[in-house]
Amino acid sequence: MVIERIDETLPGAVLDRHAFRGDQTIVVGRDRLLEVIDLIYKEGFQLLLDVTAVDGGQRDPRFDVVYHLLNLTSQERLRIKVRVGERESVPSLVSRFKSADWAERETMDMFGIPFEGHPDPRRLLMWEDFPGHPLRKDFPLDGGDVFCSQDIGASFSPDARSPHV
Amino acid sequence: MSKMETTLPALSPDGDRMIVNMGPSHNSTHGTLHIVLELDGEFIVKATPQIGYLHRGVEKLGENLTYQQFIPLTDRLNYCSSLMNNVGYTLAVEKLLGIQDPPRSRVLRVLCSELARIGDHLVCIGINAVDIGAFTAFLYMFKERETIYDLFEMMAGQRLHSSFTRIGGLFRDIPAEFEPLCGQFVESCERTIDEMERLLTHNPIWADRTKGVGAISAEDAIGWGYTGPCLRAAGVAQDLRVAQPYLDYETYEFDVAIAGSGDVYDRYLVRTEEMRQSLRIVRQCLKRLKEIGPGPVIVEDYKVALPPKEKVYTRMESLIHHFKLIMHGIDMPVGEVYSATEAANGELGFYIVSDGTKSPYRIHVRPPCFPIFSSFEEQVKGRLIADAISVLGAMNIIAGEMDR
Numbered sequence: 360m361v362i363e364r365i366d367e368t369l370p371g372a373v374l375d376r377h378a379f380r381g382d383q384t385i386v387v388g389r390d391r392l393l394e395v396i397d398l399i400y401k402e403g404f405q406l407l408l409d410v411t412a413v414d415g416g417q418r419d420p421r422f423d424v425v426y427h428l429l430n431l432t433s434q435e436r437l438r439i440k441v442r443v444g445e446r447e448s449v450p451s452l453v454s455r456f457k458s459a460d461w462a463e464r465e466t467m468d469m470f471g472i473p474f475e476g477h478p479d480p481r482r483l484l485m486w487e488d489f490p491g492h493p494l495r496k497d498f499p500l501d502g503g504d505v506f507c508s509q510d511i512g513a514s515f516s517p518d519a520r521s522p523h524v
Numbered sequence: 525m526s527k528m529e530t531t532l533p534a535l536s537p538d539g540d541r542m543i544v545n546m547g548p549s550h551n552s553t554h555g556t557l558h559i560v561l562e563l564d565g566e567f568i569v570k571a572t573p574q575i576g577y578l579h580r581g582v583e584k585l586g587e588n589l590t591y592q593q594f595i596p597l598t599d600r601l602n603y604c605s606s607l608m609n610n611v612g613y614t615l616a617v618e619k620l621l622g623i624q625d626p627p628r629s630r631v632l633r634v635l636c637s638e639l640a641r642i643g644d645h646l647v648c649i650g651i652n653a654v655d656i657g658a659f660t661a662f663l664y665m666f667k668e669r670e671t672i673y674d675l676f677e678m679m680a681g682q683r684l685h686s687s688f689t690r691i692g693g694l695f696r697d698i699p700a701e702f703e704p705l706c707g708q709f710v711e712s713c714e715r716t717i718d719e720m721e722r723l724l725t726h727n728p729i730w731a732d733r734t735k736g737v738g739a740i741s742a743e744d745a746i747g748w749g750y751t752g753p754c755l756r757a758a759g760v761a762q763d764l765r766v767a768q769p770y771l772d773y774e775t776y777e778f779d780v781a782i783a784g785s786g787d788v789y790d791r792y793l794v795r796t797e798e799m800r801q802s803l804r805i806v807r808q809c810l811k812r813l814k815e816i817g818p819g820p821v822i823v824e825d826y827k828v829a830l831p832p833k834e835k836v837y838t839r840m841e842s843l844i845h846h847f848k849l850i851m852h853g854i855d856m857p858v859g860e861v862y863s864a865t866e867a868a869n870g871e872l873g874f875y876i877v878s879d880g881t882k883s884p885y886r887i888h889v890r891p892p893c894f895p896i897f898s899s900f901e902e903q904v905k906g907r908l909i910a911d912a913i914s915v916l917g918a919m920n921i922i923a924g925e926m927d928r
Contacts, residue, residue: 379859380619406746408864409890413877427862427890429874431746434767437863458749461898469583484576484927485688494583500588 384438404428408460412470414497420444448473469494564906571901578927586887590853599685602925604647605640605868610689616785616863616874617691629693638802642670644868645795652917656733661723668716671709676693678702692829693822721917734789738915749895752870757794758786764866787919853882869893891925
């Protein structure tokens with residue numbers, strides 16, 4: 360198992376681990392992420408399927424950045440989680456995996472988690488001046504649209520267009 | 525009136541370049557995607573894809589819907605093969621619940637997935653050929669696609685947005701007319717694929733436009749996160765149906781199609797062969813359905829699946845179960861799962877985090893064409909605009925799935 364190999368080679372890197380329904384998850388500190396990634400890359404985990412995040416809401420640290428990796432030879436899957444607080448950054452994996460480029464941009468766009476060393480840190484799905492990060496738990500489902508949140512019966516008034524003024 | 529002064533813009537030392545917007549509604553950008561091309565004559569110097577035009581916040585919506593209610597949203601991810609998204613999503617929820625659907629439902633799921641795969645590949649190859657200028661093949665193939673949609677209509681009552689699966693099984697069994705029509709379809713589709721191959725495989729114009737275009741090495745393809753036909757065209761025999769079998773795929777006989785160079789032509793060959801293999805699986809499914817005979821297509825656990833209406837109207841417990849399921853949803857265990865299936869474009873993954881409430885705490889879709897499209901610039905850099913069209917078609921970008 361690759362988790363034992365990580366423990367042997369990089370003691371203390373894995374902060375926590377759990378297995379659920381056959382999915383292996385390890386939690387890694389953000390300062391040791393690149394070491395762990397380099398090690399498991401050598402072990403055969405060369406396909407980075409996905410980078411995403413989970414907003415823990417009130418929890419501290421707030422976010423889990425989640426990486427899904429696949430070993431094409433042994434068909435093993437591994438989920439790596441990195442816990443980050445608000446305004447904390449995660450090292451970018453673009454130098455290791457090209458597939459991390461857009462996936463990290465999307466995570467940054469949707470959660471506002473900065474990826475340190477990303478060559479092109481622009482928003483991906485939303486436009487540049489979009490306010491907020493949609494997948495954060497405190498972002499309203501209706502996008503903060505005044506026509507959705509006010510009384511449906513309210514007649515149109517041009518002032519209602521700019522609720523933030 | 526003073527004489528107007530004009531100054532010519534200074535030419536840059538490497539020649540003047542033209543910026544061309546391809547999309548958001550260009551004939552060959554199926555769905556709304558936008559590529560800003562920087563051109564030097566006919567050659568592409570830089571290609572910047574801009575995506576997000578079809579972003580509907582599916583993941584955010586999923587956090588506010590019950591597990592069952594999310595199924596119609598999965599139809600709208602890859603709308604060319606919506607049944608496969610339904611299957612992929614319900615498998616993920618079933619993995620979270622730790623349950624398995626009944627044998628008849630498993631065969632039907634394989635059957636509809638393979639039909640959807642054929643449909644998806646037919647569209648992909650057909651449209652790719654149309655974009656390149658070969659219109660005829662497309663017409664032959666769309667006849668078959670119509671039959672596939674007729675079959676879907678029989679199954680699910682819907683042609684495009686099927687929402688056929690339910691957590692724990694299927695919405696309903698197939699009608700009696702399904703099997704004869706499906707049998708006919710398998711025969712005629714086989715002939716159509718032959719016909720299509722006669723029109724394209726040895727067609728020198730098709731070969732000129734596709735061979736060597738978008739070639740990618742196996743290492744690069746893995747690095748970019750390729751999966752599915754595009755990865756197999758680059759020579760990596762990775763097919764989740766074989767490598768990590770689900771829905772008893774290990775008990776079906778079929779081969780994994782691979783090629784070597786990863787170019788558009790190889791992707792076409794891989795997809796063509798996959799359609800033939802899918803037809804093989806469909807035949808086996810039809811045989812198995814006869815063997816299994818009639819039976820339940822959804823689990824009879826009323827904590828997961830709705831009880832039949834006759835029971836709801838006549839029995840107290842069933843009425844309570846119905847009410848509890850609709851109002852409170854399914855009792856989910858706390859945990860997180862990632863479940864992947866081999867969709868037409870590649871690995872379709874669903875990452876679900878559950879906190880035990882009726883809606884997922886977080887639901888994330890791993891669309892197969894998202895990482896593939898991120899390599900677009902590298903695929904077309906230094907090539908002609910015409911190549912960009914054929915590369916785009918062969919990647920099979922479905923904006924609904926990519927932008928979510």
